[in-house]
Amino acid sequence: MAHPPVPDPVGPTDASRVPRYAGIATFARLPRLEDVPRADVAIVGAPFDSGVSYRPGARFGPAHVREASRLLRPYNQVTDVEPFAAQQVADAGDLAVNPFDIAEAVADIQRGAEHLTRDGTRLLTIGGDHTIALPLLRNVAAQHGPVAVLHFDAHLDTWDTYFGAPVTHGTPFRRASEEGLIDREASLHVGIRGPLYAREDLRDDKRLGFAVIASHEIELDGLAAAIDRMLARLGDRPVYVSVDIDVLDPAHAPGTGTPEAGGLTSRELLAMLRALSQVNLVGADVVEVSPPYDHAQLTAVAAAHVAFEILSAMAPAR
Numbered sequence: 682m683a684h685p686p687v688p689d690p691v692g693p694t695d696a697s698r699v700p701r702y703a704g705i706a707t708f709a710r711l712p713r714l715e716d717v718p719r720a721d722v723a724i725v726g727a728p729f730d731s732g733v734s735y736r737p738g739a740r741f742g743p744a745h746v747r748e749a750s751r752l753l754r755p756y757n758q759v760t761d762v763e764p765f766a767a768q769q770v771a772d773a774g775d776l777a778v779n780p781f782d783i784a785e786a787v788a789d790i791q792r793g794a795e796h797l798t799r800d801g802t803r804l805l806t807i808g809g810d811h812t813i814a815l816p817l818l819r820n821v822a823a824q825h826g827p828v829a830v831l832h833f834d835a836h837l838d839t840w841d842t843y844f845g846a847p848v849t850h851g852t853p854f855r856r857a858s859e860e861g862l863i864d865r866e867a868s869l870h871v872g873i874r875g876p877l878y879a880r881e882d883l884r885d886d887k888r889l890g891f892a893v894i895a896s897h898e899i900e901l902d903g904l905a906a907a908i909d910r911m912l913a914r915l916g917d918r919p920v921y922v923s924v925d926i927d928v929l930d931p932a933h934a935p936g937t938g939t940p941e942a943g944g945l946t947s948r949e950l951l952a953m954l955r956a957l958s959q960v961n962l963v964g965a966d967v968v969e970v971s972p973p974y975d976h977a978q979l980t981a982v983a984a985a986h987v988a989f990e991i992l993s994a995m996a997p998a999r
């Protein structure tokens with residue numbers, strides 16, 4: 682059941698009164714969900730990395746991104762939006778996710794997402810590895826039907842299994858497509874690059890319903906052309922945005938588990954997200970931030986700004 686937007690949102694702690702490095706870190710120093718009557722958008726952590734194929738550490742992602750989000754200010758000067766005033770955004774804390782059993786973990790996340798979205802609240806989830814997109818898509822598809830997935834990533838994540846395991850961080854979008862959770866006419870990967878296992882990876886990916894804007898195409902054709910292609914593909918469908926931070930070049934986001942050279946700059950990624958203000962966003966995630974490989978919070982700052990742009994795009998038009 683959808684609610685009308687919260688009339689008087691409680692915003693972040695004022696950094697001119699309480700220094701921004703003081704206090705317990707919620708995302709952007711927003712109120713906790715239990716401290717507001719309800720939220721239009723909830724930020725929730727999914728600290729889980731038992732689905733990774735290479736470097737671990739993304740289970741520490743939610744805390745690291747919250748810590749780096751302390752410096753966010755409330756006004757988006759490019760889109761002229763105040764994302765924390767135009768809607769109630771609150772921090773729902775972290776889901777309790779089983780680290781030893783992937784099937785259990787996925788069920789934990791789906792149950793948590795269901796609970797948080799039961800009254801029309803939209804979720805922006807901070808991962809965690811990319812496995813978490815599967816239960817989050819199960820939840821949005823249960824509410825909206827098949828959604829257009831806008832997937833920013835170096836990787837397709839439509840592979841079949843790893844060591845026989847069907848639910849991993851390299852497979853969520855194949856499972857989602859097989860389960861009928863995604864709109865196969867409108868889903869799209871952006872930023873794909875690097876060596877694949879075989880030519881067939883791309884053939885399978887297309888059959889599963891994804892179009893591709895590759896990293897080299899953004900370089901060759903330019904950002905404006907990429908934005909046009911993205912918006913044309915999404916149309917007016919309900920859209921779920923999934924941002925794997927490794928879509929960024931390792932120079933912009935070293936703190937991640939499966940880095941690939943030749944990626945987007947954070948400027949390019951933020952510009953693409955800003956173009957989503959007219960798009961019907963039903964949910965989002967930012968995943969694969971692995972603090973042990975980060976330096977100087979580079980990756981976490983990028984992730985915090987990605988989340989800020991998504992929240993700005995979710996804000997109702999004035």
Ligand SMILES: N=C(N)NCCCC(=O)O
Binds near residue numbers: 734735836851939969
């Ligand atoms: N979802 C991420 N970040 N990576 C998937 C890489 C899978 C592989 O090791 O081939």
Ligand SMILES: [Zn+2]
Binds near residue numbers: 835927939969
């Ligand atoms: Zn990736």
Ligand SMILES: [Zn+2]
Binds near residue numbers: 811838850925969
């Ligand atoms: Zn991924």
